[in-house]
Amino acid sequence: MTSFIAGLPKAELHVHHVGSASPRIVAELAARHEGASPVPADPEALADYFAFRDFAHFIDVYLTVVDLIRDDEDVRMLTFEIARELARQQVRYAELTITPFSSVKRGIPAKAFCEAIEDARRGAATEFGIDLRWCFDIPGEAGLEAAEQTLAVALGERPDGLISFGLGGPEVGVPRPQFKPYFDQARAAGLHSVPHAGETTGPETVWDAIRELGAERIGHGISAAQDPELVAYLAEHRIPLEISPTSNLRTRAVPSLDEHPLARLVAAGVPVSINSDDPPMFGTTLEQEYAVAQRLLGLDDAGVADLARAAVSQSFLDSSGKARLLAEIDAYTVRSA
Secondary structure, three states, X not given: OHHHHHHOOEEEEEEEOHHHOOHHHHXXXXXXOOXXXXXXXXXXXXXXXXXXXXXXXXXXXXXXXXXXXXXXXXXXXXXXHHHHHHHHOOEEEEEEEEOHHHHHHOXXXXXXXXXXXXXXXXXXXXXXXXXXXXXXXXXXXXXXXXXXXXXXHHHHHOOOOEEEEEEEOOOOOOOHHHHHHHHHHHHHOOOEEOXXXXXXXXXXXXXXXXXXXXXXXXXXXXXXXXXXXXXXXXXXXXXXXXXXXXXXXXXOOOOOHHHOOHHHHHHOOOOEEEOOEOOOOOXXXXXXXXXXXXXXXXOOHHXXXXXXXXXXXXXXXXXXXXXXXXXXXXXXXXXXX
């Protein structure tokens, strides 16, 4: 099974830009900006640094890593190296969640930021054969100023890879409805709505994401399992949840993997994809998340391949791209039988 998962062509729909920085890259950035950050420049020390007490502590640590991204060359290198790691895991297509507000606020011009990620996207396609797309997300803890600036960058710069608009950060104390005007404008401009909801708060946050923000997919959404009406709605309206089991464990959103609601959601017909979220920070990879899901769902090779097909089908890749990637998954499954 480990070998099958390793070779399986994949798509990833929920993976964060800065949160995907490998220990090598984080250490390199920390060394480059030595003395200006509490982040250790020793890759081995990062394991302890990334031991999170709870979700709030995770956000605090995450923001110290964000602060290491000081110029457009940092942005370009980070993006390209993320693509390298994803491609190593046979990821053919990824929708990377990016928070331009954080970098622009730290002094990187919006145009330079967007040029850097686009340059990395083109280079990664040529060198690694991976197709990257962007979700620009609002850091919810920064409030409406962040929403306004994120929308301005998205619509003002409109990089070629941009396909969706999101909302991340803490959920507690950050109600979803306040962001409705910004999502309305983003959706009117043709961007898809993919907010986080229901990770560390209850089902009502997921309802708000659907009703107020027009969510087409939900980041995490695991608390939906507590509300049978919401579960039925997600299943009937085919609104997928982007599930990242190890992330939910490491941020204490679930007490153990065996108590994760993934199996209950799948059994109820809710569409899901398997993702890695902030993989180096959580000590995981997309391959490991597939292995966790395989165990929790009791899947054979064919079932694991169906997880990969689901991610492709739930993606915002164009129809011809979906057809090519699905055909590649089918061919691989036949060869591996």
